[in-house]
Amino acid sequence: MRSIPADAVIKAVEDMCIHANRYLPQDVRDCLERSSASETSPAAREVFRQIRENYELAEKSGLPLCQDCGLAVLLVDVGDDVHVEGMNLREAINEGVRRGYDKGLLRKSACDPFTRVNTKDNTPAIIHFDMVPGDKIHIRFMAKGGGSENMSRVTMLTPAQGWPGIRNFVLNLVAEAGPNPCPPTIIGIGIGGTFDYAPVLAKKALLRKLGDVNPDPRLDAMEKELLADINRLGIGPMGLGGVTTSLDVKIAVAPCHIASLPLAVNIQCHSARHEEVIL
Ligand code: SF4
Structure with a gap:
């Protein structure tokens, strides 16, 4: 021992x-830069500029x-x-x-x-x-942060609702959240387990690196489909319109009861502050 x-x-x-x-993690910075380049609206580009200025200032000054x-x-x-x-x-x-x-x-x-x-x-x-x-x-x-956590939800779907039910729930939630979670967001989704475990899955999903590929091809396809659908909502950075409402969608799954389809959606703001250590 x-x-x-x-x-x-x-x-x-x-x-x-x-x-x-x-210090905003490098994968988040890289993803923000890629997304910024795809924006054409001046308002969206200005928000990305301010986000970059903010994380550069935080790093230099030591302020949060x-x-x-x-x-x-x-x-x-x-x-x-x-x-x-x-x-x-x-x-x-x-x-x-x-x-x-x-x-x-x-x-x-x-x-x-x-x-x-x-x-x-x-x-x-x-x-x-x-x-x-x-x-x-x-x-x-x-x-x-509280702003994005407040927009997160857990629900118990019926098994018959399946992927279309999950997709609708997530899209309605992101649309309803609008600018409140400080977009561009990262959407962590937990599917399966129980009422209490699905949100833990969603939280774990948020800790994957942005831009990585889900090793399960079925989930990878779902993540890409949802991200494209979310970014068609037009909410944009800080809700000012644009093609980047979310930076990424991450899904984690676990087996569940035959009568249940637990679903948790944990929204993370663009200030995705995380670190890890192995002791
Ligand atoms: S950027 Fe994140 S932590 Fe900061 S106010 Fe917005 S939701 Fe809260």
């Missing part, structure tokens, strides 16, 4: 919180990419031959979030759902654990 000191987990999470909030520094969402694969020494893994991750949001001067957005009193350190983080073979811990961090 391999041991990892809790301090190493805390420091890794702290660094990810700070860096992810200042957005005033909404997000809830800390972490997807953690824990090897079954690794042990964290000195602190429970969940506590260590929360301590890393606490320190990262404090030292990075990042806005703390976690609050009580009724009183709205802020927890003041952006914890508790939203953490999804998976047990995997091996002696490593793989931690993926997202700073998930």
Whole structure:
């Protein structure tokens, strides 16, 4: 059994919180550049220019990419031959979030759902654990903004609704969301599992690299079809019209009950801040 000191987990999470909030990942930048080149409307091109100026300034100045520094969402694969020494893994991750949001001067957005009193350190983080073979811990961090999360939905379709039902639900949702999730967006879709698991699939789907190819040719075709349909809606960057409402569509699936077709759509804004580390 391999041991990892809790301090190493805390420091890794702290660094990810700070860096992810200042540096837009390269795959997102590349995708924004490609999309910008395909826009002809002056308003859409201007939005892309401002997005680029914003991420370049954030990198140079150390200021956050957005005033909404997000809830800390972490997807953690824990090897079954690794042990964290000195602190429970969940506590260590929360301590890393606490320190990262404090030292990075990042806005703390976690609050009580009724009183709205802020927890003041952006914890508790939203953490999804998976047990995997091996002696490593793989931690993926997202700073998930409220604007795009608010536009996300989960529903239980009937099996008979199938792909046409899924497609209609996603298109109606993106149309209804309009400019609210700060487009151009990334659409994470979870299909299958249960009512609670489909959104986890959707969240995991969002962490794939933009522009990659789904290894399942059936899902790859669905992703491409939906992306083209979404971009025909004409919402455009920040809702000002254009051919880029979304940068990418990512689908993850799991087997489900014979009577069910769970569907979750997790919308991510263009400020897709994420990082990962393997310890
Ligand atoms: S949706 Fe994204 S870009 Fe818009 S305010 Fe929230 S975090 Fe910032």
